[in-house]
Amino acid sequence: AQSVAQPEDQVNVAEGNPLTVKCTYSVSGNPYLFWYVQYPNRGLQFLLKYITGDNLVKGSYGFEAEFNKSQTSFHLKKPSALVSDSALYFCAVKASGTYKYIFGTGTRLKVLA
Amino acid sequence: EAEVAQSPRYKITEKSQAVAFWCDPISGHATLYWYRQILGQGPELLVQFQDESVVDDSQLPKDRFSAERLKGVDSTLKIQPAELGDSAMYLCASSFGDGTEAFFGQGTRLTVV
Numbered sequence: 140a141q142s143v144a145q146p147e148d149q150v151n152v153a154e155g156n157p158l159t160v161k162c163t164y165s166v167s168g169n170p171y172l173f174w175y176v177q178y179p180n181r182g183l184q185f186l187l188k189y190i191t192g193d194n195l196v197k198g199s200y201g202f203e204a205e206f207n208k209s210q211t212s213f214h215l216k217k218p219s220a221l222v223s224d225s226a227l228y229f230c231a232v233k234a235s236g237t238y239k240y241i242f243g244t245g246t247r248l249k250v251l252a
Numbered sequence: 253e254a255e256v257a258q259s260p261r262y263k264i265t266e267k268s269q270a271v272a273f274w275c276d277p278i279s280g281h282a283t284l285y286w287y288r289q290i291l292g293q294g295p296e297l298l299v300q301f302q303d304e305s306v307v308d309d310s311q312l313p314k315d316r317f318s319a320e321r322l323k324g325v326d327s328t329l330k331i332q333p334a335e336l337g338d339s340a341m342y343l344c345a346s347s348f349g350d351g352t353e354a355f356f357g358q359g360t361r362l363t364v365v
Contacts, residue, residue, distance in 0.1 A: 181359070182345075182356035183345075184356070236350060238300060243294055245293065
């Protein structure tokens with residue numbers, strides 16, 4: 140069965156500092172991995188995905204994520220956080236050949252000025 | 253840029269009443285999803301369509317919820333009768349195919365009173 144874990148309910152970081160939001164996954168077969176961001180009372184907005192190829196993927200708004208197959212992780216990173224990055228972040232996994240996306244419970248990111 | 257359209261954005265209804273939500277996916281997207289998101293939690297899949305066919309409705313409370321996508325384009329999710337515990341954000345998403353990300357609408361915030 141597919142599953143996603145986001146071990147931190149909340150991450151606090153000072154503006155200008157690097158940020159990391161953690162995600163681990165479990166899936167049979169090759170994983171497709173995604174990060175989404177959600178602002179209050181809005182839908183989920185796609186940030187980036189890993190399908191195949193380079194383990195480091197770059198996405199919108201300066202975010203990137205590193206796929207680590209041995210640790211079954213897909214952590215979201217940004218070199219320098221902005222206050223406007225404060226939002227709820229979701230990791231999702233989909234097994235190749237299926238259409239079902241499984242979401243983690245979300246991590247609230249707070250960037251402090 | 254193409255978007256997933258949902259209506260209404262907000263809905264307040266009394267318990268035991270019927271309520272319906274509408275979704276128009278991005279043109280050409282064969283796969284359509286309805287998710288429910290409790291405040292502060294990750295989205296949970298209710299039903300998934302491939303064209304007009306339901307491919308996963310295992311988490312849909314079928315005694316009160318129904319979903320259809322008659323022509324394989326737009327979709328309606330209905331709740332009858334609504335219960336207090338149905339208060340949540342209902343998100344519609346669509347995707348083109350395997351390996352592609354899902355695009356989400358803005359959601360319908362349902363409050364049952």
